[in-house]
Amino acid sequence: MTLSYTRADFQTDQEVRWCPGCGDYTILASVQQFLARLGRPREQFVFVSGIGCSSRFPYYMNTYGMHSIHGRAPAIATGIAVTRPDLSVWVVTGDGDALSIGGNHLIHALRRNVNIKILLFNNQIYGLTKGQYSPTSELGKTTKSSPFGTIDHPFNPVSLALGAEATFVARTLDMDREHTQMVLQKAYEHEGAAFIEIYQNCNVFNDKAFIQLTGKEERVHNRINLEHGKPIVFDEGKKAVVLRDGQAVIVDSNSVDPGAILVHDETRPDPSVAFALSRLSHGPYGPTPLGVFRNVSRPTYDAEMNRQLEEARAQRGPGDLSKLIRSLGTWTVDEGGEITEG
Amino acid sequence: MAEESATDRPQTQTQTFDRLVIRFAGDSGDGMQLAGSRFTDASALFGNDLATLPSYPAEIRAPAGTLPGVSSFQVQIADYDILTAGDEPDCLVAMNPAALKKNLKDLRDGGTLIINTDAFDERNLAKAGFESNPLEDGSLDSYRVIKVPMDELTTEAVRETGVTGRDVLRSKNFFALGLMAWLFGRPTQPTLDWIEKKFSRKPEVAAANAAAFKAGYNFGETTEATKVTFEVKPATLPAGTYTNITGNIALAWGLVAAAQKAGLPLFYGTYPITPASDILHELSRHKNFGVRTLQAEDEIAGIGTAIGAAFAGCLAVTGSSGPGIALKSEAISLAFMLELPLVVVNVQRGGPSTGLPTKPEQSDLLFSLYGRHGESPVPVLAIASPSDAFDMAIEAARIAIKYMTPVLLLSDNYIANGSEPWKLPNVDEIPPIPVKFAKHPNGPDGKFLPYMRDFDTFARPWAVPGTPGLEHRVGGLEKEAVTGNVSYDPANHQLMVDSRAWKVANIANDIPEVEVEGDQDADLLVLGWGSTYGPNRAAARRARLEGVKVATAHLRYLNPLPRNLGDVLRRFPKILIPELNTGQLLKHIRSEYLVDAVGLNKVMGEPFKVAEITDKILEMKK
Ligand SMILES: Cc1ncc(C[n+]2csc(CCOP(=O)(O)OP(=O)(O)O)c2C)c(N)n1
Ligand code: SF4
Ligand SMILES: [Mg+2]
Numbered sequence: 001m002t003l004s005y006t007r008a009d010f011q012t013d014q015e016v017r018w019c020p021g022c023g024d025y026t027i028l029a030s031v032q033q034f035l036a037r038l039g040r041p042r043e044q045f046v047f048v049s050g051i052g053c054s055s056r057f058p059y060y061m062n063t064y065g066m067h068s069i070h071g072r073a074p075a076i077a078t079g080i081a082v083t084r085p086d087l088s089v090w091v092v093t094g095d096g097d098a099l100s101i102g103g104n105h106l107i108h109a110l111r112r113n114v115n116i117k118i119l120l121f122n123n124q125i126y127g128l129t130k131g132q133y134s135p136t137s138e139l140g141k142t143t144k145s146s147p148f149g150t151i152d153h154p155f156n157p158v159s160l161a162l163g164a165e166a167t168f169v170a171r172t173l174d175m176d177r178e179h180t181q182m183v184l185q186k187a188y189e190h191e192g193a194a195f196i197e198i199y200q201n202c203n204v205f206n207d208k209a210f211i212q213l214t215g216k217e218e219r220v221h222n223r224i225n226l227e228h229g230k231p232i233v234f235d236e237g238k239k240a241v242v243l244r245d246g247q248a249v250i251v252d253s254n255s256v257d258p259g260a261i262l263v264h265d266e267t268r269p270d271p272s273v274a275f276a277l278s279r280l281s282h283g284p285y286g287p288t289p290l291g292v293f294r295n296v297s298r299p300t301y302d303a304e305m306n307r308q309l310e311e312a313r314a315q316r317g318p319g320d321l322s323k324l325i326r327s328l329g330t331w332t333v334d335e336g337g338e339i340t341e342g
Numbered sequence: 343m344a345e346e347s348a349t350d351r352p353q354t355q356t357q358t359f360d361r362l363v364i365r366f367a368g369d370s371g372d373g374m375q376l377a378g379s380r381f382t383d384a385s386a387l388f389g390n391d392l393a394t395l396p397s398y399p400a401e402i403r404a405p406a407g408t409l410p411g412v413s414s415f416q417v418q419i420a421d422y423d424i425l426t427a428g429d430e431p432d433c434l435v436a437m438n439p440a441a442l443k444k445n446l447k448d449l450r451d452g453g454t455l456i457i458n459t460d461a462f463d464e465r466n467l468a469k470a471g472f473e474s475n476p477l478e479d480g481s482l483d484s485y486r487v488i489k490v491p492m493d494e495l496t497t498e499a500v501r502e503t504g505v506t507g508r509d510v511l512r513s514k515n516f517f518a519l520g521l522m523a524w525l526f527g528r529p530t531q532p533t534l535d536w537i538e539k540k541f542s543r544k545p546e547v548a549a550a551n552a553a554a555f556k557a558g559y560n561f562g563e564t565t566e567a568t569k570v571t572f573e574v575k576p577a578t579l580p581a582g583t584y585t586n587i588t589g590n591i592a593l594a595w596g597l598v599a600a601a602q603k604a605g606l607p608l609f610y611g612t613y614p615i616t617p618a619s620d621i622l623h624e625l626s627r628h629k630n631f632g633v634r635t636l637q638a639e640d641e642i643a644g645i646g647t648a649i650g651a652a653f654a655g656c657l658a659v660t661g662s663s664g665p666g667i668a669l670k671s672e673a674i675s676l677a678f679m680l681e682l683p684l685v686v687v688n689v690q691r692g693g694p695s696t697g698l699p700t701k702p703e704q705s706d707l708l709f710s711l712y713g714r715h716g717e718s719p720v721p722v723l724a725i726a727s728p729s730d731a732f733d734m735a736i737e738a739a740r741i742a743i744k745y746m747t748p749v750l751l752l753s754d755n756y757i758a759n760g761s762e763p764w765k766l767p768n769v770d771e772i773p774p775i776p777v778k779f780a781k782h783p784n785g786p787d788g789k790f791l792p793y794m795r796d797f798d799t800f801a802r803p804w805a806v807p808g809t810p811g812l813e814h815r816v817g818g819l820e821k822e823a824v825t826g827n828v829s830y831d832p833a834n835h836q837l838m839v840d841s842r843a844w845k846v847a848n849i850a851n852d853i854p855e856v857e858v859e860g861d862q863d864a865d866l867l868v869l870g871w872g873s874t875y876g877p878n879r880a881a882a883r884r885a886r887l888e889g890v891k892v893a894t895a896h897l898r899y900l901n902p903l904p905r906n907l908g909d910v911l912r913r914f915p916k917i918l919i920p921e922l923n924t925g926q927l928l929k930h931i932r933s934e935y936l937v938d939a940v941g942l943n944k945v946m947g948e949p950f951k952v953a954e955i956t957d958k959i960l961e962m963k964k
Contacts, residue, residue: 012815014827043810048650051818058815059828064807066653067817068646069676075643079650079658080807082634083609087654087807105646108639305634312629319631321599321769325585325732330766331387332583339389339576341532 002039007032010042012062018053023174023200027121028060030180035063037181038188045088048077050102052094053128054121054200071102074109077116082302088188091118096126099135099155110166112301113192117184120157120195121174123202124209124283131205138283143205158278158293161195162271168194169274170292174201175214179225179290186292192300199284210284224280226291231261232277234287241280248276250287266295354566356527358573361420363428364522366515367445368437368458369406370399370413373515377435378415379586379761380519380536384528386586386763389576390419393876394586394761395427395949400616400700407461407469412444419526421575425876425883427760429951433525433572435518437461437492439470454486454568456521458514460493488568490561492517499557504546512547513554520558526572530559580765587764589728589757590617593687594624596735598631601657603736604743604775608633609656611647613640615663616699617755618689622661641666645673645686652682653816655779655806657739661687664706665695671714674748678718678842680816681793681802683742685735690754690872692947701947702756704872705923710750711901711930717839719846721745722900724752726875729764731757734898740775745849746801752900754922756873756949780805780812790814792826800845802826850902856895856910864891866962867914869939871897871927874920874950881920881955888956890963897927903934911937916962918942920955 010032018024035045045063049055051070058065064087068076073091081089091109098106098120109116125143126132132145136157140149161169168190172183180198187194199210212218224234224241232241233253240253240261248262268274274294281288332340364381366374375396385392394417404411418428433454436442438461449455462477476482477489496517497510505513516537523530534552541548562568601608610625612618614637626635634651638644645660652658662670667688677684690706692698706713710722721741725734731753738751780803785791792814793802805812814826822829823837858867860882870878875896882892895910897903911917911931917939919928928941942958944950 041810043808043813046653046807059817061815063813064653065815065817066650066680067815067819068649069672069818072642072646072673075638075646076650076653078636078638078643079609079611079647079652080654081650082636082647083607083651083656084654084807104639105643108643305636309629309632309634313632316630319598319602319628319633321602324598324628324631325595325766325769326583328585328587328591329383330583330585333389333579333581335581337389337576337578339387341387 003041005036005039005042007036010035010062012060014059016060017056019204021203022053023123023202024054024057024121026174026177027119027180027198027200028057030177031184032061033177034181034184040088044086045090046080047090047092048073048080049092050094050097051128052097052126053202054092054094055097057092071097071100072105073097074102074105074116074118078109078112078114081115082305085115085302085306089116091116093118093120094127095120095122095124095134095136095157099157099160107160107164110161110164110193110195113167113298114301115192115303117187117194118196120197121200122157122197123200123206125202125206127202127205136283138285154283156278156282157197159275162275162278162294165271166195166294167192167296167298168292169294170195171197171199171290173199173210173213173290183292186295190295192298212286213284213288213290222287224287224289226264226266226277226289226293228264228266228292231258231263233261239287241277243273243276246272246276248280250280266292269296354569354571356571356573358575360422360574361418361424361428362433362526362572362574363416363418363431364433364526365414365416365431365445365448366435366518367412367414367441368435368515369440370404370411371406372413372437373512374413374437375415377515377519378417380533381522381528382417382586382761383536384523384532385417385419386584387532388529389579390421390574391423391577391579392417392419392763393424393427395756396759398700400698407438407440407466409440409444409470412441414441414445419574421577423577425880426949426952429953435522437514437518439466439472442476443470443472449485451484452486454488455482456488456490456518458492458518459489460491486568486570490521495557495561496554499553500550503549503553505550509547509550513550516551516554517558520555521562524559524562524571525568526574530555579763582765584763584765586761587729588759588761589725589731589753590620590689590759591624592729592731592764593725593735593753594621596732597625597659597685597739598628598633599732599769599772600736600739600775601633602631603772604657604739604777606655606657606777609636609648609651609658610634610661611636611638611651611658612644612661613638613666615666617691617758618661618663618687620758621687621689641669642673645670648684649673649677649680649682652677652684653680653807655804657743658683659685659687661689663689663691664693664697667706667709674720675714675716675718676818677748678720679818681746681842682748683746683804684748685738685742685751686748687751687753689758690752692945698947700755702754702873702949703922703945703947704754704874705926705945706752707871707900707923707926708929710752717843719843719901720748720750721846721849721902722750722752724872724898724900725757726872726896726898728757728760728762732764736772741849743775743777744801745799745845746804747846752872754873778804779809781809783811791824792816793821794824795841800841800848847902850905853899853902853904855906856897856904858893858895858910860886860893861891862893864893865914866892866916866918866959867911868892868894868918868920868955868959869897869927869931870894870920871900874922877950877952877955878920880952881959884952884956885959888960890960892959908935911935916940918958918962920950920958922949
C-alpha cells in the first residue's frame with residue numbers, strides 16, 4: 001500500500017526544542033521528507049532513541065516511538081525488530097549514546113545483522129550535558145571536562161561499524177539533505193542492520209566542526225563522494241583514490257593511470273577495502289569520504305529467528321501445553337492409591 | 343520412628359520409617375546428580391512423597407578428588423506429605439574420601455554409610471586432607487558402614503558389554519544406585535527402562551549401565567551387605583497425575599502457559615548466569631510454542647530487548663540473578679515509567695558480588711522493593727516452592743499485563759534446582775489472561791491518549807506499533823497525564839508519581855489475602871516468604887508435636903502486601919520471621935506495620951534445617 005503523504009504528516013504537535021541552528025533540525029526534515037516520499041503507512045514505523053539532544057528525535061516524528069535510556073536503543077530496537085518483522089524499526093542515537101555508554105549494544109546489533117536502521121548523529125560532543133568531549137572528539141580538544149585538552153584517542157565510527165561486520169555502513173552530512181535522503185533510501189532497502197553516521201553540527205558546543213565538508217570553499221576540496229561503480233575522484237577531478245598495499249591513498253589524478261583509480265564497489269564481500277576507505281580520514285578535518293561504504297547481504301537475525309520458529313512448528317506442530325508439562329515423565333495415583341507410570 | 347519387621351529378604355531385617363533422607367556424594371565426575379535423580383524418580387513411582395536438593399561446586403571441573411570438587415544430591419522420601427529435602431541424611435553414599443570428609447558431619451548419628459573403598463587410596467586420602475584412613479582408624483564406629491569395592495565390582499560387571507577404557511568406571515554411579523535400590527526396596531524396572539531409552543544411541547553404554555545397576559542390586563542381595571534394609575511406605579497422595587519438577591523448569595513452563603493463556607507470543611531476553619540459565623535453556627527448546635529467546639550481549643541488553651518486545655506486543659520476560667538484576671535496575675525504572683508489561687525473574691543466589699553463585703540466599707528482597715532510582719514501587723512476587731513457580735509465573739504475567747507494569751518475580755537457588763512432585767493441573771482450567779490492545783483513538787477529538795488510565799485498574803492502554811491512528815511516543819521523561827506528552831510541570835509530576843504508586847498499591851485488591859495455617863489461637867506466628875515455605879511449615883509441625891501452639895503464614899506477594907496482613911500480624915503477640923538473609927523482610931514488616939517481629943537469620947549458602955526453626959519456635963514459647 002502506497003499512501004500519499006507530505007512532510008507534515010510526519011510532524012507531531014510537539015514544539016521542537018533543539019537550539020536554533022542545530023543540525024538536528026535539518027536531519028529531522030530530511031527523515032520526514034524521506035518517509036513521506038516512501039508512502040509506507042506511518043503506523044509501521046518505530047523510532048527508538050537513547051538519551052541526548054539527538055535522542056529527542058522520536059518526540060517529533062508522528063510514528064510510533066520510544067525515547068529510552070542512555071545507550072540502550074539498539075537493544076530495545078532489536079526486541080521490536082525480532083518480534084515484529086512487519087515493522088520498519090529505526091534507531092536515533094548520538095556519538096556519546098552509541099559509542100560510549102552504548103558501544104556494546106551497537107556492535108552486537110551490527111554483528112547480528114538485526115533489521116534496524118541506526119542513525120548516529122555525530123556532533124563530536126556531548127550536547128545535552130552541555131559540552132563535554134565525546135568518544136569522537138578530536139584528540140587534544142579543549143572542552144569543559146578537558147580544560148587541558150583531551151588525551152582520548154577518538155573512534156572512527158565507520159571503521160568501528162565495519163569492524164563489527166556491519167552489512168551496511170554509510171556516512172552523510174546534516175546540511176546535505178539530498179545526500180542524506182539518498183543514503184536513507186539505500187539503508188531502507190537494505191535487509192539487515194544499516195549504520196549511518198550523520199555529521200551533525202552542534203552550533204552551541206562544537207560549532208563548525210564539519211566546516212571542511214560544509215564550507216562553500218572547503219567542501220569542494222574535501223568531499224569524497226563514494227558512488228557505487230564509479231572511480232573515486234574528488235576536488236573537481238583533480239584528486240583520486242588508489243589502493244597501495246591494501247591501503248587507500250589520495251593522489252593527484254594526473255599522476256596515475258586512470259585504470260589504477262579505485263572503482264567503488266560497496267558490495268565487496270570482504271570489508272577490507274571499505275575499511276581502507278574509512279581510514280582516509282580520521283574525522284572531518286580534510287578529505288573525507290561520504291556515501292555508502294558497504295552494502296552486502298547476509299541473513300538477518302530476525303528472519304533467522306523467525307525461520308527457526310516456523311521450522312519448529314512445521315516439525316512438531318503448534319505447542320501443546322498439556323503435553324509439555326508431561327514431557328519429563330509422569331506417574332498417576334488413582335483414587336485407590338494405586339500408582340502407575342505415565 | 344523405626345519399626346522392625348521380617349520380610350521375604352533372607353536373613354535381613356527391614357526397618358520401616360515414615361521418612362528417610364538419603365544423600366549421594368562424590369566427585370563432580372562421579373555422576374551423583376544422575377544417581378540421585380534416578381533414585382528420586384524410582385521413589386516417586388513407588389509412591390513416596392519427596393523433595394530434593396542438589397548441591398554443586400561453583401567450579402565446573404574442580405580438580406578430581408578434592409573437597410571443592412564434591413557434588414551431592416539429597417532426597418527425602420516419606421509416607422506423608424513432606425515439605426523439605428530434610429535436615430540430616432540417614433544414609434550417605436560417599437564415592438571418595440573428599441565426599442566423605444565434606445558430608446560426614448551432616449550424617450545422623452548411627453546413620454548408614456556406603457563407601458566406595460576403592461577410592462580410599464593414599465593419594466585420595468591426602469587430597470581430602472585425611473591424616474589416617476577413616477576406614478581403619480575407628481572414626482566411623484558410630485555409623486553403620488557398608489564397605490564396597492565399587493571400582494572393582496563395576497569393572498567386573500561391565501566386562502562383557504563392550505565399553506572400554508575410561509568408560510568402564512563411568513557406570514560406577516549405576517552400581518551405587520543399584521545397591522541403594524536394594525537397600526531401600528526401590529523398584530528396579532523404571533531405572534532399567536530409563537537406561538535403555540536414555541542411552542538408546544549408545545547400546546554398549548546402555549548395557550554397561552544396566553549391568554552395573556543390576557550388579558549393585560545383586561551385591562546387596564547376595565552378600566547381604568547389611569543385616570538391615572529400609573522401607574518407607576508409599577504416601578497417600580491425592581489422586582492425579584504427577585511429575586517431579588524443579589523450580590526453573592516449572593517457571594519456564596509457567597511462562598509458556600501464561601503466553602498461551604494471554605494469546606501473546608512469549609519473548610525471553612537474557613544473559614546467562616547461574617542459577618537462572620536453565621530457564622533460558624528450557625525456553626529455547628520450545629520454539630514451536632512461538633517462544634523467542636534472545637541471548638543478549640549483557641543483562642542490560644537482555645531487559646532492553648524485552649522492553650522492545652513488550653512495546654511491540656509480546657509477553658516479555660527477562661531473567662537473571664543478583665549481579666545481573668543490578669545491571670537491569672535502570673531499565674526496570676524505564677519500564678515502570680513507560681508503563682509496559684514486563685516480567686523480571688530474579689533467581690537469587692548468595693551475594694554480594696559473585697558471592698556464592700551456586701548457593702541459595704534470599705538477600706535481594708530489599709533490593710527488589712527499594713533498589714531503583716526515583717519513586718518506582720514495582721510489584722514484587724515470590725515463589726514458595728519448585729512447583730509453585732508454575733503458578734507464580736502465570737500470576738506475574740497476569741499482573742504485568744493487567745496493570746501495565748514491570749513485575750519482579752523472585753525465586754532462589756533452592757527453588758530453582760530443588761524438586762518436588764507436582765500434581766499436574768488441567769491446563770484447560772487455567773483461566774485466560776485477558777489482553778486488550780487499543781484499537782481505536784480514545785480521545786474526544788479522535789486523538790489517541792496513551793496515558794488515559796483505565797477507571798478500575800489505573801492502567802494505561804497498550805497500543806502496539808502497526809495499529810493505524812494510534813501512533814504515539816513513550817519515553818523516560820515525565821509524561822503529562824492523559825496525553826503522554828513530555829511535561830516538566832511540578833503538579834503533573836506529583837500527580838504522575840502518585841498515580842503510578844496508586845496503581846501498584848491498588849493491586850492489593852486483586853491478590854489473595856494471606857492465610858494463617860495451623861493453630862489460629864496460637865500466640866506465635868511464623869511468617870515467611872520465598873523458599874522458607876517448606877522449612878517453616880515443617881518446623882511448626884514439629885513444634886506442635888512438642889505440644890506448643892504455633893501458626894504460620896506465607897507471603898507470595900511482597901509488593902503490594904496482602905491487604906489483610908496488618909490485621910493478621912496484630913493478632914499475634916509474637917512474630918518470628920526466618921530468612922536466608924540478615925533480616926530483610928523483618929525490616930520491611932517492622933517499618934510497614936510497627937510490629938515487634940523477631941528474625942531468625944542465616945546466610946550459610948544452604949536452606950534452613952527444620953530443626954533450626956523448631957528450636958527457635960520452642961525458645962520463643964518459653
Ligand atoms: C545512565 C546515564 N548516564 C548519563 C546520562 C547523562 N547524559 C545524557 S545525554 C549524555 C551524552 C549525550 O551525548 P550524545 O550521545 O553525543 O548526544 P548529543 O546530546 O550530543 O546529541 C549524557 C552523558 C544519562 N542520561 N544517563
Ligand atoms: S546543544 Fe548542540 S546538539 Fe544540542 S540542541 Fe543545541 S545545538 Fe543541537
Ligand atoms: Mg553528541
